[in-house]
Amino acid sequence: MEERQPVGVPPVWEPTQTRVLDAADELIVRTGIHGVTIAALARRSGLSRPTIYRTWSDADDVVRAALLRRVGTLIGRFSAVADTRAALVDDILTFTALFRADDVYARLLDEEPEAFTRYTLQRVGSSQRLILGWLAAAIGRGQRHGSVRAGAPEEIAVMLLLIAQSAVLSHATVADLIDEDAWERELRAAVDGHLRP
Template sequence: MAEDAIDERLLAAARTCVLAYGVRRTSLTDVARRAHVSRPTVYRRWPDVRTLVSDVLTREWKTVLTAGGRVPVTGSGRERLVAGIIAIAEGMRDNSVFRKVRDADPEHLLPYLLDRLGTGQRMAIDLARRGIADGQADGSIRPGDPARLAHVLFLAVQALVLSAMAGHDAIGREVMREELRTLADSYLRG
């Protein structure tokens, strides 16, 4: 079996385990069993479950960012970026893995909120940076360092999305969409 195929099976098995048990209760043994491989096969690729789960979360980020980046929108760079931000935020809110981690193992998110950015977060910031540069080129986004603007915008959107997930019933989809639109559009317009 090709190495990439084994990696895919292991990532899929880890995703299934996280959904079933949460991060804390997922073990490399569970992942190996679900993927129908030996434990040494898993250990050769990932030294521990935390690293494997981080790779699963990065993969989920890629899925959400790819879907959000395909939003068919015409208009200015700012309008396209705001539409993409809304689509990505909704994708995060609806993503079953992110919901499970937030609900069952919120402490797993703390390093990514307080200490450092993860790979998926850096990918999101880079996507926003490119969108900001496009909007600045057409004059629809205010001047400023695109990397700095993207970073601040990401942190604001991330806080809103995580908070909205906590109050899912209080902050419905339409309210979140409108508030995100106002937040992002106002910030980018300057």
């Protein structure tokens, strides 16, 4: 059996950029997306507006980068790319749990779910592309192992992302219809069924 390969490295941020992104995280948790302005970022990070504008064109750009960093951090918690269907299914369920527990994403899921329409549902952004690359690499390895069905890994990854994303974003909507254990069990079955040869 092949050894699991290291997961791709998330983007690296310079110290000044990190200060701005830390400020964005704090603002999102405290006030939501609408509280993230260049002026608020400057105040919270202790940096000047021109310094922020050297990297980002506007506050929306900073929010997108902050969300990308959060996803990169979550993916970075996996030490290796899954190489079997069972390992990939486990990783996807673990990722959804980490995503839902993350301070920034939990705040958005609970208080501002419409933010996901803007940042994830209107177009495929850099955060989703990072997830898709992670999934496609694992799908390819699972195919070589023989436990994942044939097909273009990138295409299978897109549908896996849609399945998991829909389940996470709709979780609160169906909480009265399905308990947490059942939600996890059914998501696991959906993901496993999509990958099974």
